[in-house]
Amino acid sequence: MTVEELSKACGFIPAFPLPDPEREVTCGFCGDLLSWAMGRAKEGSAWCTVMGSVNAVAVASLADAAVLVLCHEAALMGDAAARAQQQGINILRTDLPEFEAAAAVAKQLGI
Amino acid sequence: MANGEEKIVLQYQVPGDDFTRAGEASADLKARLKRLGFPAAAVRKAAISLYEGEINLAIHAGGGEIRVEVTPERIEMWLDDEGPGIPDIALAMSEGYSTAPDEVRSLGFGAGMGLPNMKKYTDSFEITSEVGRGTHIRMAVEIGRS
Numbered sequence: 001m002t003v004e005e006l007s008k009a010c011g012f013i014p015a016f017p018l019p020d021p022e023r024e025v026t027c028g029f030c031g032d033l034l035s036w037a038m039g040r041a042k043e044g045s046a047w048c049t050v051m052g053s054v055n056a057v058a059v060a061s062l063a064d065a066a067v068l069v070l071c072h073e074a075a076l077m078g079d080a081a082a083r084a085q086q087q088g089i090n091i092l093r094t095d096l097p098e099f100e101a102a103a104a105v106a107k108q109l110g111i
Numbered sequence: 112m113a114n115g116e117e118k119i120v121l122q123y124q125v126p127g128d129d130f131t132r133a134g135e136a137s138a139d140l141k142a143r144l145k146r147l148g149f150p151a152a153a154v155r156k157a158a159i160s161l162y163e164g165e166i167n168l169a170i171h172a173g174g175g176e177i178r179v180e181v182t183p184e185r186i187e188m189w190l191d192d193e194g195p196g197i198p199d200i201a202l203a204m205s206e207g208y209s210t211a212p213d214e215v216r217s218l219g220f221g222a223g224m225g226l227p228n229m230k231k232y233t234d235s236f237e238i239t240s241e242v243g244r245g246t247h248i249r250m251a252v253e254i255g256r257s
Binding site: 032033034035036038039043051053054055056058059061062063064078079087 | 131133151158159163166219222224225228
């Protein structure tokens with residue numbers, strides 16, 4: 001399933017036009033501690049988090065996450081949106097808590 | 112390598128306490144390695160390890176220097192600082208141990224996974240430190256093992 005398909009299926013809203021909408025989502029990950037996410041999120045993850053900082057964007061890029069799902073209506077802080085667009089990182093927003101966002105992702109992925 | 116060179120040497124300065132700039136070296140290294148055609152797994156390992164190192168330099172050491180040597184066989188990284196040093200390296204290497212201040216933790220850092228991740232994602236990892244003098248790390252990703 002692509003990021004664009006996941007976005008539509010789950011009702012997540014792109015924070016800006018998706019830079020890589022055809023990127024394949026293969027799994028999911030939840031967590032807000034950056035080193036924890038970087039060490040454990042798998043390539044192709046939909047990473048559900050409330051961290052909307054430039055550092056979270058960096059971690060999503062380095063861990064090769066397919067998309068960062070910003071939950072609880074958390075804000076994108078500082079230069080995070082610009083950095084994400086520059087690095088080709090997809091970001092989706094939702095008012096769902098992380099648990100429910102992850103459950104929606106899991107349902108779509110058949111996990 | 113793709114461009115025919117035997118070795119590429121990269122050097123970066125990491126500023127202290129600037130978490131918005133920490134990550135520039137690892138992002139640059141990742142982009143270069145991808146362009147050179149290195150395996151994705153090796154690129155990921157090197158980029159993650161170097162990012163953890165950058166964050167540690169920014170949080171704990173007041174900044175530092177990074178040197179990276181890239182050959183077809185390995186990606187070798189040296190991180191050197193003149194920060195406060197680590198009194199107990201074994202303790203610092205244990206998962207979950209952190210001395211990061213609260214304001215750093217609020218940014219999502221300080222999980223006590225920095226040094227363990229650096230060791231986990233490299234094929235060789237050496238650290239020396241002297242209290243009051245600084246810390247020196249050498250770590251490498253072997254291309255054949257990625």
